[in-house]
Amino acid sequence: xNTKVTIAGVELKNPVMTAxxxxxxxxxxxxxxxxxxxxxxxxxxxxxxxxxxxxxxxxTEVYGGMLNAIGLQNPGVDVFAKRDIPFLKxxxxxxxxxxxxxxxxDYLEVVERLADESVxxxxxxxxxxxxxxxxxxxxQDPKAVEAITKAVxxxxxxxxxxxxxxxxxxxxxxxxxxxxxxxxxxxLINTLTGMKIDINRRTFALANKTGGMSxxxxxxxAVRMVYQTAQAVKIPIIxxxxxxxxxxxxxxxxxxxxxxxxxxxxxxxxxxxVQIAEGIxxxxxxxxxxxIHELIGCVK
Amino acid sequence: MGKIKMTASxxxxxxxxxxxxxxxxxxxxxASQAKPGQFISVYTKDQSKLLPRPISLCEIDRENxxxxxxxxxxxxxxxxxxxxxxxxxxxxxxxLGNGFPTDSTKKAFLxxxxxxxxxxxxxxxxxxxxxxxxxxxxxxxxLNQEFEPYGSxxxxxxxxxxxxxxxxxxxxxxxxxxxxxxxxxxxTPMLRAIKAYAQENGIECWxxxxxxxxxxxxxxxxxxxxxxxxxxxxxxxxKRICKDGPVFPAQEVEL
Numbered sequence: 001x002n003t004k005v006t007i008a009g010v011e012l013k014n015p016v017m018t019a020x021x022x023x024x025x026x027x028x029x030x031x032x033x034x035x036x037x038x039x040x041x042x043x044x045x046x047x048x049x050x051x052x053x054x055x056x057x058x059x060t061e062v063y064g065g066m067l068n069a070i071g072l073q074n075p076g077v078d079v080f081a082k083r084d085i086p087f088l089k090x091x092x093x094x095x096x097x098x099x100x101x102x103x104x105x106d107y108l109e110v111v112e113r114l115a116d117e118s119v120x121x122x123x124x125x126x127x128x129x130x131x132x133x134x135x136x137x138x139x140q141d142p143k144a145v146e147a148i149t150k151a152v153x154x155x156x157x158x159x160x161x162x163x164x165x166x167x168x169x170x171x172x173x174x175x176x177x178x179x180x181x182x183x184x185x186x187x188l189i190n191t192l193t194g195m196k197i198d199i200n201r202r203t204f205a206l207a208n209k210t211g212g213m214s215x216x217x218x219x220x221x222a223v224r225m226v227y228q229t230a231q232a233v234k235i236p237i238i239x240x241x242x243x244x245x246x247x248x249x250x251x252x253x254x255x256x257x258x259x260x261x262x263x264x265x266x267x268x269x270x271x272x273x274v275q276i277a278e279g280i281x282x283x284x285x286x287x288x289x290x291x292i293h294e295l296i297g298c299v300k
Numbered sequence: 301m302g303k304i305k306m307t308a309s310x311x312x313x314x315x316x317x318x319x320x321x322x323x324x325x326x327x328x329x330x331a332s333q334a335k336p337g338q339f340i341s342v343y344t345k346d347q348s349k350l351l352p353r354p355i356s357l358c359e360i361d362r363e364n365x366x367x368x369x370x371x372x373x374x375x376x377x378x379x380x381x382x383x384x385x386x387x388x389x390x391x392x393x394x395x396l397g398n399g400f401p402t403d404s405t406k407k408a409f410l411x412x413x414x415x416x417x418x419x420x421x422x423x424x425x426x427x428x429x430x431x432x433x434x435x436x437x438x439x440x441x442x443l444n445q446e447f448e449p450y451g452s453x454x455x456x457x458x459x460x461x462x463x464x465x466x467x468x469x470x471x472x473x474x475x476x477x478x479x480x481x482x483x484x485x486x487x488t489p490m491l492r493a494i495k496a497y498a499q500e501n502g503i504e505c506w507x508x509x510x511x512x513x514x515x516x517x518x519x520x521x522x523x524x525x526x527x528x529x530x531x532x533x534x535x536x537x538x539k540r541i542c543k544d545g546p547v548f549p550a551q552e553v554e555l
Contacts, residue, residue, distance in 0.1 A: 024519035028543070031302050031517070044521075052536040057512045059522040061351050066514065073521045075535035215350050267514045268343060268350045270305055270393070 001284055002291040003277075005039070005258050007236050008159030008184035010120045012039030012094055012259060015292060016249065016277040019240050019263025020045055020098035020123060020163070021070065023273075025084035026091070032270035035091040037277055039259060043084060045100035045125050048109040050076040060196050060205035065215025065242070066264060067194050069208035072100050072131055077113045085117050094120040096161070100128060104148055108155050115157040122158050124148070127165030127190035128212070139165040139190075142177035149181025159184035161238065164229075166218075167193050171225045172232035179233045187238035187261065188229060189222045214264040216242045223255050230256020230297055244272060246279020253280075256297040303517065304329050305393040310384045311366060316442040319373045320415070321382045322358070328365030330394045336360070336402060336422040337485075337508055337547045340367065340394030341516040344377045352393060353377050354513050354542070356485070358418035358443075359425070367394075370418035370443060396516050397546045400506055405429035406480035410451075411468050411494060412436065413486025417443055419508060423483055424450040432477055436468040436486065469493055479503060488555055495550040505550035511541045518543025526554035 003014040017040040023029055026041045035041055053073025060067050074080070080097075088095045097119050101107035111122060126138035126148060138144045145162070152160055162178040164171060166189035175186055191212025196205035222241025230237055239257030243249050244265035252260045265272040280292070289295060308327035316322050330340065334357055341352030359368035373379045384390060400419075405428050412420040413436040424431055424447055431451030435444055439459045447453045455463025456471035464471035468490060471477075478501075484494045485508035498505035511523035524538040528551065531539050539545065539553065 022515070022520060028515070028517045028519040032305070044519075050535040052538060053521065053524070056522075056524060058524070059351075059512050059514050059520070061349060063348050064350070066350060068514070068520070068522065070521050073524070073534065073536065073538060075533070079535050264350065267516075267520065268352065270303075270515075270517065 001281070001289070002293075003281060003284070005292060005296070007121065007161070007238065007259060010094055010159060014039045014277045014280065015253065015259040016273055016280070017096065017238065017259055017261045018042050018266070018273060019261035020125065022263040022266050025080070026088055029266060029270060033274045035088070035093050037274045038093050039277070040094035040096050040120070041088055042096040042123055042261060043080070043098055044074060045072045045098040045128070046074050046077050046080045046110060047072065047100050048077055048106050048113070050074065050079070055207040057205065057207055060211070062194065062196055062213065062217070064217030065213050067196055067206060067211030067213050068191070069206045069211035071208065072128055074100070077110045081113065081117050085119065089118060096121040096123050098123045098125050098163070100125045102131070104151050107148065107152060111152055111156045119158055121161055122152070122156055123161040123163050123187055124152055125163050125190070127163050136165050136167065139174065140168055142173050145174050145177040146181040149178050149183050153182040161185040161187050163190055164188040165190045166221060166225055166241075172228050175229045175233045179235055183235060185236045185238060186229060186233065187240065189218070189225050189241045192218055192221065214242065216244055218242045219248060219251075223251050226252055226257050227255040227299075243276065244269070246276045246283060249276050249280060250283060250295065253292070253295050254297070254299040258296055301329065301333055303394065303396065305391065306330065307389050308392050310386055310388045310390060312386050313382070313384055315382075316370065317440045320370060320442050321373065322368065322370045323381065323384065325367045325369065325390065325392065326365060327367050327392060330392065331360055331362055331365045331367050334360045334367065334395040335399035336426050337400035337419055338395040338397045339546065340369070340392045341396060341513075342369070342381060343391040344380050346376070346380060349377050351514055352516060353381070354396070354516060356419035356508070357395070357422055359422050372415045393516060396542060398544070400483055400508070400547050402426045404481055406504070408432065409434055409472070409477070409479040409482045409484075411482060411484040411486070413468060413490040414438065416484070416486030416490075416508070419485050420483065421446060432479060434468045434471050434477070436471070436490065437462065467493070469497055482506065484508065492555040495555060498550055506547050507550050507553065508546045509541050509548065509553065510546065513542050516542050528552055528554060
């Protein structure tokens with residue numbers, strides 16, 4: 001039975017990855033799961049310099065999901081390269097570094113700094129809804145998507161995944177723009193911008209007023225977008241958005257995702273990633289599936 | 301052994317006031333390694349609520365493998381917890397956080413405000429030096445009698461119904477108390493005042509903080525507090541309450 005998939009020439013032992021921002025750099029969850037059982041670990045977004053993030057409260061619960069406005073707090077690429085990459089190297093898994101920035105130059109600085117590090121893939125976050133500059137500002141205009149993809153591709157030593165926002169009228173337009181810019185793969189969806197009001201305190205539940213919605217409630221939106229994007233582009237897609245079980249992951253795979261990322265589920269089930277990898281194998285056994293590629297995009 | 305998410309069973313549930321409940325849980329794997337000032341994440345059965353509720357450990361019974369949590373019903377999640385009966389199964393994650401330091405034998409204030417009182421009970425049982433418990437309430441008392449075997453107990457109630465009318469610092473001043481170390485848990489305004497009091501009087505001070513949490517294990521960076529210096533892990537002026545705390549030396553955090 002084959003569960004291996006390939007993203008831009010990088011072979012993953014199985015299609016299960018972690019969603020950026022929910023898994024740190026893996027250390028905290030290594031107490032619960034063997035990171036070597038995962039196809040890849042996708043790190044929390046890292047910028048050229050340390051970012052303090054947003055004021056608290058940074059999260060709030062909503063029906064079937066949550067809103068977060070962490071604001072991409074991170075220790076900066078130098079600390080990350082010195083501390084987090086060596087930690088992840090101890091495991092037999094692929095390392096995907098999520099890159100964030102306020103300007104094109106910020107992104108390029110991180111990409112260049114990582115050029116000689118043992119990083120397998122770069123995931124460029126042009127879709128964070130919780131920072132004022134950069135982030136989503138790049139991800140909602142197809143010209144900007146294509147331009148930043150091109151700029152990153154010109155400097156990057158590793159293959160480049162562009163992470164797309166669902167907060168657009170037509171995600172296939174952004175997907176095609178990234179593909180035109182030379183992206184090696186796409187990941188989607190980032191969080192959906194939302195808001196919650198605390199009626200007792202008559203104020204916003206989050207200090208940032210708005211936050212990104214994630215969790216099981218967003219899954220149907222994400223599956224739909226993965227399906228639409230799979231019909232629109234030729235490059236591989238990493239699907240994410242509300243995946244909590246192997247059944248959820250299989251929906252994304254059948255909709256056209258080559259790999260999947262598990263995010264918010266880690267917060268209510270720290271064993272979720274490995275359980276999903278095992279669940280996919282069990283499904284394949286039960287249904288006589290010899291190769292996971294039989295399932296990728298099998299629903300047209 | 302380390303942190304674990306497990307199915308535990310409810311041993312007993314008791315209402316201490318109209319909205320404060322006490323629950324004993326059978327959870328050997330967590331009880332065997334838990335320390336005062338640590339907390340557990342408790343998950344609701346209602347699947348529409350994803351995130352666990354972080355609740356401090358009020359007592360740890362290592363011999364019988366049990367944990368006690370005393371919590372206030374503030375939202376739908378904790379209201380669900382209050383319906384659990386002996387024999388019900390619940391999902392919990394723990395032990396989480398660093399806990400209070402317990403080596404000191406200095407003359408101590410153990411200060412709890414409102415639902416910050418419960419974690420002080422296990423600390424009171426663990427410390428060896430002279431213990432003075434200063435407990436602050438809005439109105440209705442709970443747990444205060446359970447502290448009596450471990451030292452002197454001083455009460456403050458905002459409505460004047462018991463002890464000193466006012467807050468915990470009013471009680472300390474009215475009674476003319478002093479100490480060499482302070483351990484405190486409660487609402488942020490109380491902790492801020494205690495931090496200032498400790499600084500003025502040059503007293504060692506440990507504060508247990510609270511914030512909205514998601515992962516509970518230090519990964520998501522939701523529950524940060526401001527730190528005085530650049531933090532070793534975050535490399536910014538933020539510390540993770542769930543992982544680096546919830547207990548911090550007062551001088552290290554900005555409240």
